[in-house]
Amino acid sequence: MTGNAYAWVDFYSQLADELRAYRTRRTELYAIAKNAYAGAGMGLPKLETDGETVEMDPFTFFALFNRGLTTANRIAIAQKLHDAFALKAPVPHAFAGVPLANNQKTTFYWFKPGRGEHDIDNLWHLFEAALDFADSPNDETRTRFADAFDQVRPQIGIKWNITMGLFWIRPEHYLTLDGRSRWFLCQPECMPKDFINQAKLLFDRNETPHGTDYMHLIDLCRAVLNTGSYEYTTFPELSDKAMSQSEAVNQQNKQRKSQELSGNDTVRRRYWAYRPGPRGELWDECVKDGMMRLGWGDLGNFRSIASRKDIQAQLQHDYPSDTTQTNNSKAIWEFSHIMKPGDVVFAYQGLKPSEILGRGVVKEGYRYDPDREDDHRNARMVDWKNLGIISIDSQVSPRKTLTDISDKIELIRQLDELYADEDTDDTPIVAQESYSRTQFLDDVYMNGQQYDDICAVLQRKRNIILTGAPGVGKTYAAKRLAWSIIGEKDEDRIAMVQFHQSYSYEDFIMGYRPTKTGYELHEGLFYSFCKKAESDPDNAYYFIIDEINRGNLSRIFGELFMLVEADKRGDRYAMPLMYGNEMFSVPPNLYLIGLMNTADRSLAMIDYALRRRFAFIELQPGFDIPGFQKYAASLGNDQFTALVTCVKSLNDTISKDPSLGPGFRIGHSFLCGLTAETATLDTLEGIIRYELAPLIREYWFDETEKAGKWIEQLEESLR
Template identity: 45%
Template sequence: LAQDRAEPFQFWTPGVEELWKAAPTDSASSASDSIDLNEPRPRRYWLYSPGKGASQWQEFSTNGMMGIAWDELGDFSAYPNRESIRQQLDPEGTRGSMMNDVLAVWQFQNEMAVGDIVYAKHGKSKLVGRGEVTSDARYEPERDSFKNVRSVSWDHVGSWELPGNAVLKTLTDITPDHDYVDTLEEIFADEPEPGESVVVTPLSRYDKTSFLNEVYLSEERYDRLCRLLTRKKNVILAGPPGVGKTYAAKRLAFSIIGAQDPSRIQMVQFHQSYSYEDFMMGYRPTESGGFTLTEGPFYRFCDRARNDTSKRPYFFIIDEINRGNISKIFGELLMLIEADKRREKLRLLYKNETFSVPPNVYIIGMMNTADRSLAVLDYALRRRFGFFQMDPAFKSSGFMRWQREIDSPALDHLVADIIDLNAAIAEDPALGSGFMIGHSFLYSPTNDDDGWLESVVEVEPIPLLDEYWFDEPARAQEWAERLRNAAS
C-alpha cells in the first residue's frame, strides 16, 4: 500500500491539509440552535482502493466486505483522535505529517457509516464495484492482513472506466463534489443483473405526532405552520437564538414527507459572499486554467424533484437566509419561487435553457432575529415567504415534560431565572423579544454529567449577555452571576 499512501490529491477534492484543519479533533459540542445530535446522518460517498492494485478485491467482493491495512495499529477503535494514530504510526516523528494515512484510518473507523456508498477502484482509471456499507467497523485479529473491516453489500461488480484522474489514496470522501458523485451514480444507474443484490434500508416513519413529541410547538401552531407552507410554498422560521429553528425545519419536512428521508432534503447556509453562481449555476476554474459551467445546489435539487414521477414533496432549507444578498443570490428565481408561478419558465442567465421551480419543491428559511449586523430584510423576499415566529418554549408542555424527566433542582432554578431574564430582555428598548434566550441552549446529550449545566451557562447565555449589554457591563455581570448561582 506504499503507493496508495504516498499520492497527494490530484482532482476535485480539497487537499488533506484543508480537511485536517477543518475536521473536528474531539467530540465536544455545545447545545445550540443548529446542532442536532439525533438528526439522521445524510448518506456519504467514498472512493476506495481495495489494496494496492486492487489486490484484495476478489476476496472483498466475494465475501461482502472491505478493509484497509495499517495492521501495525491493531484495533482502530482504540485510538481516541487522529493525533494518537499519527504518534503510533511514527513515534519518532521522522516520516512527515502522514496526513493521508492518518485520515484514512480515522475516517474508515469513525466517519464512514452504515448506508454510505463505496466505489471500489483499481488504480487511477478503473472502477471495479459499487456497494453500500452495512456494518460498523470491526477488528478481526484472526485475519492475516487487513484486520480492520466493514461489511459491504456490493451490488455491482465488474469493470468500468473511472471518470477523471482519480487519486491513489486508499479512502477519499467525495461527498462534497455532487457533480462527481452524480457522474459515478449514472454509471451504475442500470437495473441490477440477475443474482445481484440491492439492499434497501427502510426509512423510519415520521408524522405529526413524532414532530409534536420532539419539537416544542403546540398542535394548533403546527397545523398553522403546515397550512402556511402549503399555501405559500416558502416559509421563514424567525426567532431568537436557541429556539430550535433548524431542528424544527428538518422535522417539519420529515413530518410532511412521512419518514426521516434525508434524500429529499437539502440545506445550505447563506452569507455575505454567497452568490447566484454558488446557489444556481456559474463558471468555475478548472485545473487546466480554463472555466467550466457548474450547476449549483438549487438547480440540481429542482432537477431531482422535477424528475420524481410520484411528485413527492422536496424541501430546500436555507440557514441564515437574511445574511445573504437576496437579489444577488436568487436573480430571476425571485419570481419563479412564488407559489402561483411555479409552472412558469424563464431563460437562465448562464445556460441556453428555460427553467422553472417545480411545484413539489418547498423552501424553508431560518432567520435569527438577534443578529445586529443584518439589514432590513428585502421586501421582495418578504412578499414571497410566509413568516412564522418561533419563541422560547420554556412553558410548553413538551419542555416541561422533559424538565420533569431530568428531575434536577438546579435545572428548575436555572429555567426560572432564564424566564425572568427573557422578560428583562424583552422590556429593554434597545433589545426586545427578538433577543431572548432560547430553550435549546439547556439541552445536553450527557445529562449524567453533573457539570453540564455550568458548562452550558458559561458557553451559551453569558457570552450573549456580554454582547447584549456591552454598554452596561454591571447589568450583564449581575445576570451572569445569577445564572451561575442557579446552575451550581
C-alpha cells in the same frame, strides 16, 4: 449447512467444479445451456447482438437459472443440468437465499460491439481464481483472486453483480453484495456497529469495490457470523435473511406509499419509444452517459423556439427535405416541452422497431449542449435501469426518432411485464426510519397547534421563514419539520445551505469555475436540487436556507427570484438561465424553509421582495411546552429547574426592553441535550459563563451594570 432449504449449496458447488473443463469449450457450454432450456420447454434468452452465441462465461451460465423464472422452471433447468454433467448432488427443490439476476441483465458481459476483446477471458480467469482461493486459501491464491477481480471490475456490465456470481459458485465462501444484502448489512439490528461502519465506507463509494476491499469485508462478516450472536451463521443463511427482511420492508413501504397517494392528484406518467440514432449507433453512448440525445443541433436550443409550427419552418430551412418535417417537428417539440422527469422511455433498434434495447426513466429536464461537435446537442438525463435486447411481437414505433406511446395500453402492458423485475442488483433497497408528528412534538418543543399551522402555511405558500431568538432551535426544527411531513428520515429529499455576504448566483444556481485548463460551467446546489425534485414529482422535497437574511438575495437568486412563488412554479413559467442556454423552473414539489435570527443587529431591514414571497413564522422559547417540562423533570435536578426559572424571568425583562423586545429572548436549546448524569453543577456553570453571559453582555453592551446584574442572578440560581 443444514436443512433442505439450503440443499442447493452442494449442487451449485459441484456444478461450478464441472465448469472448469469448459474454459476452452465455450461453444459446447452454450449448447448445454440451450438444450437445458429446450428440455424445460423454454427458449434460451438472447445473449448476443446477432442472436447467435458461441462464447459463454461461467457466471452467465449460472445466471441462466438464477433469474426471474418460476421455481418450477428453475427446477426443470437444474434437472437438465444435473443430467448433462452427471452431478452427484441432488437437484434442489428450494432456493432459499439465492439472489437473482435481473432478467434484462442476465449476461456478465456486454453485447458486441461494445465488449472488450478479453472480457470473457477475464471472467473465466476470475472464476478459476475464485475456486482456487475458496478451496485452497493462502497468500498466493488470495493475491491471484484479488488481481483477477480487479481485472474484471472495470468491464462494462460488471457492478455489484459480480459478487452475486461469486456467491453462486462458492456460496459458503463468497459474500453476495446485491442490493438487498447491502441494505441488510447496514441495519443496526442485523450487524454490529463496527462492521456497519466499515461496510458503509465501502458502499458509500457507489462503485464496485476492489478485490482486496471485498475480501476484507468477507473476513469481517465471517468473523461476525462466527460469534454466534445472530441466527444466521453462514453466508447463504445471511442472504436468505436479507431477502426475507428486505421484502417485508418493501411491502410495508408500498402499502404506506399507496395510502399516501390515495385521494391525491398525481402527475401523469408518459411512455415513449426512442430511437438512439437511425441504426442505434448512439445506444452505447446513451447508456454510458446516462442520457438520451436528439439531433437537429443546428436549430440551437429547442426551448428558444416559440412553437411547433416555428420548429417545422426552421427544419424546412436548415434541413431541406422532400417531407413536410411533421414527424420531426413533433419529436422535437415533445422532447423539449412535453416529456417530463419520471416518464418511461423504451429504446429500440433503429432498423428493427420490434427489438427493444432497454428501458429507462427520465431524470432531468431538457438541456442543450452547444459545445458538442456533432449534431446531437439536445439531451435529457435518463436512468437506464433495464438493459438487454428483447424482441416483442409488434413494432414499438414506426421507425420515428421519438414517439409518445402512452395510449398503446396493450403494448405498454407487454413491455412492463417483460421489464417487471425492477430489483436490480446494483440498486440497494433503502428502508428509512419513520418520523411522525408525535415524534416532532417530542423532539421540538412546540405546541401541536403551531405545528399544524406551520404545515398548512408551508403547503399553501411553498415558502416559509422560521424566525426567532437565539437558541429556539430553528435549524434543529427545520429538518425535523421536513422529516415529519415526509413521514420518514429521508435525507435524500432534504438539502441545506447557509447564506453569507459572499454567496452568489454562481454558487446557488450556475456559474463558471476555474479549472487547471480554464473555466468549467458548474451547477449550483439549488439548481441540482431542483432537478432532483423535478425527477420525482410524486414526492415533496425541502430546501433549507440558514441565515437567509445574511445573503444578498438579488445577487443570489438573480432573475429567478420570481420563480419561487407558489403560483409561478413549473415549466409554464420557465425562464432562461444566465448561463447554460437552458430554460429553468422551480418544480411545484419543492418547498423552501428559510431560517433567520431576529436578534442579529448587523442585519439591515428585510427586503420587501423576500417578505412578499415567504410567510414568516416566529418560534418561541419552549420552556413552558409540555415536552420541555417532561425533559426537565427527567433530569431530577433542582439546580437546573432554578436556572430555567431565572432564564424565564430574564426573558420577561428582555421582552419589555424597548431596545430589544421578544425577538431577543433566550431560547431553550441552550439548556437541552443534558442527561441526569451530565447536568452537573460544573456543566450548568459552564453554560452560563460561556454561552449565556456573552450573549447578555452583547444585548446590553451600553448597560454593563444591568448585564452584570442578570449574569449574577443566573449564577446565584445554582446556589
